[in-house]
Each structure stands twice: as C-alpha cells, then as structure tokens.
Amino acid sequence: MGAGTSSRNSVRGAAVALVSATVLAALPGTAIALDSGHAPHKAASWSGSWAASPQSPAAPFGPNWSQEGFANQTVRQVVRVTKGGAKARIELSNRYGTAPLRIAGATIARTDGGAAVEAGSVRDLTFGHGRALTIPAGGTALSDGVPFEVEAFESVSVTLYLAAPTGPGTFHHTAGAKSFRAAGDHRADRGGEAFKETSESWYFLTGVEVSGGTAGRGAGRGKGVVTFGDSITDGVGSTVDANGRYPDKLAERLAAAGQERAVLNHGISGNQVVNDTTWAGEKGIARFEKDVLNERGIGTVIVLEGINDIGASFQGPPIGGTPEVSARQLIEGHRSLIRQAHARGLKVIGATLTPIKGSFYDDPKGLNEKKRDAVNAWIRGSGEYDAVVDFDRAVADPADRDRLLPVYDSGDKLHPSDAGYVAMAQAIDLSELR
Structure with missing residues (x-):
C-alpha cells in the first residue's frame, strides 16, 4: 500500500x-x-x-x-x-x-x-x-x-x-x-x-495532467468531476477502444453544453466499498483518499459503488470470497465517503445501484435484491448526499424494474451496453456538477 x-x-x-x-x-x-x-x-x-x-x-x-x-x-x-x-x-x-x-x-x-x-x-x-x-x-x-x-x-x-x-x-x-x-x-x-x-x-x-490553453481559460475553467466506483464506472461491457464508458459520455455532454471540463474515471472493476480484495483494489473507503482526494482541480465526485459488496460473498473466486455485507454496513461505508469528500470541500453525488436480476449476483432467495433496494432507498431519500443521480431508474426495464432494459444490457444482465452508458450519462443533471 x-x-x-x-x-x-x-x-x-x-x-x-x-x-x-x-x-x-x-x-x-x-x-x-x-x-x-x-x-x-x-x-x-x-x-x-x-x-x-x-x-x-x-x-x-x-x-x-x-x-x-x-x-x-x-x-x-x-x-x-x-x-x-x-x-x-x-x-x-x-x-x-x-x-x-x-x-x-x-x-x-x-x-x-x-x-x-x-x-x-x-x-x-x-x-x-x-x-x-x-x-x-x-x-x-x-x-x-x-x-x-x-x-x-x-x-x-x-x-x-x-x-x-x-x-x-x-x-x-x-x-x-x-x-x-x-x-x-x-x-x-x-x-x-x-x-x-x-x-x-x-x-x-x-x-495525465494539463496546464494552460483551455485548462486555464473560458469553458475549461470548470472544476473537474471524479467518477468513483466499480466495473460499471470502469466501463465493463462497453466497446474496447471506443471510449464508451459513462464518464466518457458525461465529458462529451459537458463539452456539447459549452461546459468543457475534466471527467476523471476512478472506477476499479470488482471493487467494493467496505471489503479489501486480492484482485480488485483496496476497499473504497480506504482508496478514496489516495485516488480521489489528491486529484487537482476537481469540485464534484459521483459515487456509484456497492453492488460487489452485495453480490460477491455469494460467488466463488476470483469474484467472491469476501465477507457478507449488510445494507447497514454498506450505508455506513457510503457515509464515510461522504465525510471524506466534504472534509475536502467537494460536492458528492450519490448514484443508485443498477439492476442485477438474471445476473450472477441474482441469488434465488432475492436477498441481494433486498439489500440493493434498501441501499437505493437510502441514497434517494436520506438527504445525506448533496444530490442524487438515479442510474437504477435510468437503465431499468419499465416492465421489470429489477432487470436491465435489454437494449441497455451488454449481455451479462449486470453491466450496461454502450447504449446503457449513454443513458446513464444522460441521467446526470449537469447543473448539479460544481
């Protein structure tokens, strides 16, 4: 470390x-x-x-x-x-x-x-x-x-x-x-x-850092945005070499709206909020300071993480094997991220966890879905995040809210497709980005 x-x-x-x-x-x-x-x-x-x-x-x-x-x-x-x-x-x-x-x-x-x-x-x-x-x-x-x-x-x-x-x-x-x-x-x-x-x-x-040019004048003055999370922030399911991750699409939206600014991707596939892993990085509450809080010129952090905490304990290696995490423990982990961001004067936006039905995280008893619902209810309703982006509703199938809309599914029922990542970026209220 x-x-x-x-x-x-x-x-x-x-x-x-x-x-x-x-x-x-x-x-x-x-x-x-x-x-x-x-x-x-x-x-x-x-x-x-x-x-x-x-x-x-x-x-x-x-x-x-x-x-x-x-x-x-x-x-x-x-x-x-x-x-x-x-x-x-x-x-x-x-x-x-x-x-x-x-x-x-x-x-x-x-x-x-x-x-x-x-x-x-x-x-x-x-x-x-x-x-x-x-x-x-x-x-x-x-x-x-x-x-x-x-x-x-x-x-x-x-x-x-x-x-x-x-x-x-x-x-x-x-x-x-x-x-x-x-x-x-x-x-x-x-x-x-x-x-x-x-x-x-x-x-x-x-x-990669820049100075001068658009980094120091006009639209380029806008404070940067950090996207923090797991594989869905990392862009698993998007087309290789096409820059189709949701943070990429968010940056493009900002530029198209005349608000060019950096969007920095600090997702790690498989990462968890409260558990360290042998292959997917230190737990989010520990790496947040190292990866996010040392970035220059940022004003806002979007947090989308927790689905691996919920689902990984039900899986074998390499995905699983970590201790089971309750909804309450996961919420406490999110509170730690909020405190850390606020201590550095950053605005922090909470993102709801996206659907898992039909994926390898969908357990027969529905326990994982209950945890996901509980965490999402807290993100939406607690008021502890400065703002909320509802990625869950943005990509869910209206006919079955626990499942990804087929056109937004990359094929594993968990990770969005290129179209799904565009929908996620479209769901973000640009006015909430400091």
Whole structure:
C-alpha cells in the first residue's frame, strides 16, 4: 500500500529541487521519486485530464503483463484526455511494487491509430530534469511539464521504456483500450510496427495532467468531476477502444453544453466499498483518499459503488470470497465517503445501484435484491448526499424494474451496453456538477 497523504500534499513541489541538489549528484542523469503523493497546487496551474486507479498485480480473468513485469521492453499506452491544455505531464505509480521501479525513458505524443503516433508530435518527458526515473516501492511520481498542445477528446500515447527488470508491476486491470508492447527501446518510434503484443490494461500510468490553453481559460475553467466506483464506472461491457464508458459520455455532454471540463474515471472493476480484495483494489473507503482526494482541480465526485459488496460473498473466486455485507454496513461505508469528500470541500453525488436480476449476483432467495433496494432507498431519500443521480431508474426495464432494459444490457444482465452508458450519462443533471 502507498504512503498516506500527510506526505502527499507536501513533497512533490520540493522533490525536483531536492533531487537536483542531492540525488543527481550521486546518480547522474537519474531522477528519483521521493514520495508517494502530490505537491501543493501552484496557483492551480495543473489539473487532471485523464486518470486511472492503480491496482496490485493480478490476473483474475486471464493473462496480462502485471505479474511478469517488464525487462528491456517498451510499453505504449493510449488514453483520451477530457480537458485541453498547452502543456502536459504524466503521473506514474509504483504503489503496489515491492522494489524500486526504474523508468529508463518516456515520451508523450498524439496518437495516429493503434500504436502509431503523429509525425512531429513526440516529446521526451523528464523527471527532475533527468530522462530516467526511479520510483521507490509504494511511491508515485510526476514528470516535468512539457509544451504539448492538446485538445479535449484527443488521444495521446504515453510510451515508457523499461530497461531493467521491473518485477510484478502496479497496473489498472480493465482499461477498455489496447496497450502495446515491443522488445527493446522504441519510445521515440513514430510507427507501430515494433509493437507486436497487446493488452487491455494500463501499466504504471495513472494520470495525465494539463496546464494552460483551455485548462486555464473560458469553458475549461470548470472544476473537474471524479467518477468513483466499480466495473460499471470502469466501463465493463462497453466497446474496447471506443471510449464508451459513462464518464466518457458525461465529458462529451459537458463539452456539447459549452461546459468543457475534466471527467476523471476512478472506477476499479470488482471493487467494493467496505471489503479489501486480492484482485480488485483496496476497499473504497480506504482508496478514496489516495485516488480521489489528491486529484487537482476537481469540485464534484459521483459515487456509484456497492453492488460487489452485495453480490460477491455469494460467488466463488476470483469474484467472491469476501465477507457478507449488510445494507447497514454498506450505508455506513457510503457515509464515510461522504465525510471524506466534504472534509475536502467537494460536492458528492450519490448514484443508485443498477439492476442485477438474471445476473450472477441474482441469488434465488432475492436477498441481494433486498439489500440493493434498501441501499437505493437510502441514497434517494436520506438527504445525506448533496444530490442524487438515479442510474437504477435510468437503465431499468419499465416492465421489470429489477432487470436491465435489454437494449441497455451488454449481455451479462449486470453491466450496461454502450447504449446503457449513454443513458446513464444522460441521467446526470449537469447543473448539479460544481
């Protein structure tokens, strides 16, 4: 687990100076990330434009690259930003690493389809003015800012060269987008020919931040929105590489309404509010501070989480095996999230839990449905959230409110389809977003 936020809010701004004065003298050309957190906001000049929550190495549903790690390999990862700017920087995480992570070099570029990037767009990234970086186990690091004009909804490719063996690596399991791997150093390649392997996860990359341009004027001034939750926030069931998750569609709605602002996705598939899991992240009430409260330039959080707490105890591995959670326990978990958000001055919107009838969480006695109904009744009626978005009613079949409308069902009776995620985004009252 990463370090707490007592150091997060004080170190990053000083890290470059400290590295330059001491560490670089000992290790020429190498910057070392000294902390697992964020620097103070410097005149709010940087804000998040894309994000993913880190997870410990695991392969619950088939192979990925997290457990084996990397050695003399290049990883190119494509992400779509939701806010434009004139400069960019990236965040890398070794939160769940057990040894220091060595980044031999990194670049950022505009994507030109697949693993290719646009000619003339490749920019070398530095860390404390050095090309290489070592991140301690449990740590997080920001690159230096680099001039990089980017508009909202452009896809950018972040490329990492990992020369030394990394061991098992911190990653984000469900990317809903392809990442690419090549043998050797191909960080500056324009073409994608060397990138012969693909994965649908993100590795070490947990954020892209922007500054200047639309990040600092006009519609781009609107405070960002964080969407927090599980696989339904993560976008399971949406089309790979199509940016069809509900947070993507919300960002597009905001831009179409002349309210361009960042929407940052901090969903983790399988995540629970009150239980830690071996493959789906720390419990929500613990990771909320690390993943959400350290984001820059945000004003609102939308919370959609709890269906795994309700259903997972009825399942075997890898999905299940966690302790059973009562509706009361789950509500107390939501209250913890509300308190944490309010303590940082954030508006927090509660989202009702979507239907599960016919899915692998639909138990024969209907106990899970009773819990879901009880939690939804509290979200709708307690007044403890600052506002409510009723995702349950937005995607339910009018003929059977406990079941997803077929056109909104991706096929497993639990995760929405692309159309279902659009309906969820349409259900959000934009005026409630601070």
